[in-house]
Amino acid sequence: MGTIAQSNDLRPVSKKIQTVTSASPVPSKSAITATEHKTELVSALLSISKSTRALTQLKLQELGFHNGQDELLLALDERVSTSVSKVADALCVRPSTVSKMMDRLVERGMVQRVKGVSDQRQTMVRITPAGLDARSRLLAMREKLEKELVAAFAGDAEAIIQTLDTVAQILRARLMRLR
Known part of the structure; x- marks a missing residue:
């Protein structure tokens, strides 16, 4: 049985596979085929999503929470009770998942x-x-992470955030149509 080598290679999986399966070097951006280009955005978004969730999971564990519990607490209105189905809609998950x-x-x-x-x-x-207290700790954790990430951007962080918000809205709308 073979061993799995760990890599610090942050290229999308399709580029890593191409490197392993061919003797030629990884092509430049201009040499990317039409098929590879079609999934470049999806690959980048998946990578961002996985990395963000993994990083927040570590920070959530420090606070004693699991993935998703932060989103649920942040979705609740402290002034009124909310139906499980409305919380599920806000989180883009099924009501059974919220339960x-x-x-x-x-x-x-x-x-x-x-x-x-x-x-x-x-x-x-x-x-x-107790949930409100936990929510304030979760918000503080998110604010700290936000500052760290924004500080790492060399360019206009606001423009990047607006673009990502637009992508998130498009994905949410498509997801809602499919459910």
Whole structure:
């Protein structure tokens, strides 16, 4: 059985595979084939997503949280109870996923499940004082990470953020149509 070598090579997987499977060097940007170019944006976004989630997971673990729990706590309105389905829509996940994430937060006393006022069959979610405290710690962690990342940009960070926000809106809209 072979061993897996670790690499610090940050090129997209398609470029790494090309390097391994061919004797020729990795092509320059101008020499990228039409097929490779078609997936360049997707590859970059996937890489950003994976790296961001891995980095935040490490920071969340330091605070005693799992991936997704931060998003759930940040999505809740402290003034009113919110339906599980509205939280799911805000997070672009299924209501069953929200319910599973909530189980751990309910156990920790950070959120409460309550019955709907107009429809007792509807499950609503409310953030507790402990959840508000946790949310403030999560926001502080995110603000620190944001400052670190923005400081690393050589160019206009605001323009990059606006472009990424546009991409996120496009992806969210397409995802909503598919669900």
